[in-house]
Amino acid sequence: MIQLTATPASALVDEPVHIRATGLTPFQIVLLQASLEDEMGNLFHSQAYYRANEVGEVDLEHASSLGGDYVGVHPMGLFWSLKPEKILTRLLKRDVMNSPFQVQLKLYNSNVILIDNASTAPNVSLTLERWYAAPGVTRIQVREGRLRGVLFLPPGDGCFPGVIDLFGGFGGLTEFRASLLASHGFAALALAYRDYEDLPSKLEKVDLEYFEEAANFLLRHPKVLGPGIGVVSICKGAEIGLSMAIHLKQVTATVLINGPNFILEIPQVYRGQIHQPLPISPQLLSISALGLSEFQHIFEATRAKANQTFFLPIEKAQGHFLFIVGEDDKNINTKACAKQATEQLRRNGKKNWTLLSYPGAGHLIEPPYSPLCCASQISSLHLLVLWGGEVIPHAAAQEHSWKEIQKFLRKHLIPVVTSRL
Known part of the structure; x- marks a missing residue:
């Protein structure tokens, strides 16, 4: 069974996240996609293609992106390569205390070339919380x-x-x-x-x-x-x-x-x-x-x-x-x-x-x-x-x-x- 994990699932925005997919077919190529919606309703998204290793695993700490919004080993690439759907929009957190940014991570088979988010279901997905204030601030x-x-x-x-x-x-x-x-x-x-x-x-x-x-x-x-x-x-x-x-x-x-x-x-x-x-x-x-x-x-x-x-x-x-x-x-x-x-x-x-x-x-x-x-x-x-x-x-x-x-x-x-x- 395919599993997608991200640790920690809730953290400050300046803390790294360890993203890993397991249960894939050896050497399978998959598409990882990240997206978030800011407080004004603006959408941001990123994506990268990865090839699983011989045991069917993609670990972003070691795996190299084959293409997409970046190429190479970049464990946090899905976050810093987020780009606005509406050009000239800056990602800016307004309420830093009461709500985090929620980042959706999705994994698709690589044979899905064009993804229509309304109709194309990912193989697996999860949601991360990215906070701007630590507990107790x-x-x-x-x-x-x-x-x-x-x-x-x-x-x-x-x-x-x-x-x-x-x-x-x-x-x-x-x-x-x-x-x-x-x-x-x-x-x-x-x-x-x-x-x-x-x-x-x-x-x-x-x-x-x-x-x-x-x-x-x-x-x-x-x-x-x-x-x-x-x-x-x-x-x-x-x-x-x-x-x-x-x-x-x-x-x-x-x-x-x-x-x-x-x-x-x-x-x-x-x-x-x-x-x-x-x-x-x-x-x-x-x-x-x-x-x-x-x-x-x-x-x-x-x-x-x-x-x-x-x-x-x-x-x-x-x-x-x-x-x-x-x-x-x-x-x-x-x-x-x-x-x-x-x-x-x-x-x-x-x-x-x-x-x-x-x-x-x-x-x-x-x-x-x-x-x-x-x-x-x-x-x-x-x-x-x-x-x-x-x-x-x-x-x-x-x-x-x-x-x-x-x-x-x-x-x-x-x-x-x-x-x-």
Whole structure:
């Protein structure tokens, strides 16, 4: 009898699953298919062909996909190769606490070439639960003064290293990374800064004192371990995260995922000082035949010839940096930005940085096993944006960088206790 198993059947989305089919005919070719429906009703699916071994078994830890959405040995390939039925749709979890994504796994005989899900029954199927918060994680809405966001706390007593989680400048509140960080032992504040509740829908300036208030709020919390906090940030959020590291002594560990080393579009203000953005060349905005916007070049012409005053003075930061770069980022030339920033540190005698640069990875580097989103629609701006990335190297970058982010934060946020003899 054919059996399909996946262990664990219920787990965090960043945890691997061991998928195995048994009871097949020796050397039989089968089709494995994965699918899920997000909270908005959008469908995502993937598939791969496998050949059973001499005892009639397909073990994805060892078996090589013969074709489909990927080729080769990729135990989690069915997850990170999920693609939307409706193009330009990003898989994004909204309710991270109360419901998991449910992933359907199905196995078909390979002689079923065209599968009509309404009429074609699989040989065997099962459902997996993929959670964004571990049991015991608590979610606390934050509305203190002008701060808006959500604080996630790990289960258990004691104090936890504190992290502020910042996403790009398209607005709203994104919680999935903060909830996963809390699941791994961090007190994580998902912080909104525009177009959320009573925050302005459009920013005229970035007020760094707002982010200073957030850092102080986190450090005051009785379950947050001091004396410093971390920042995990991407894109516009990484511009802000870099500025926080420069100006705020509270920030001692900063993760910059595909961020610039200059100010984007609107000025930053801190204690009366105004810091101007890098001028842009809007005529260099690339629009593909499909209508996708590629922003990389509108900054690049100016960045390449700008004088030093336009680049953020990263050498003034006292904490540590982890740069994560997708070399196929179509949004910002983050490889060049990170190179410039690290050279600036090196010239000033600093060794407080680590650079992870991933060929083939795009802009949206997320926790592991998330499908690549190489382009999506930004509804608030009525734009179709090209993010870049190739499926297999992007998946490898997500898996490696997520482990490195956690190691980096623990190293620089958890004090080393030395015992006295």
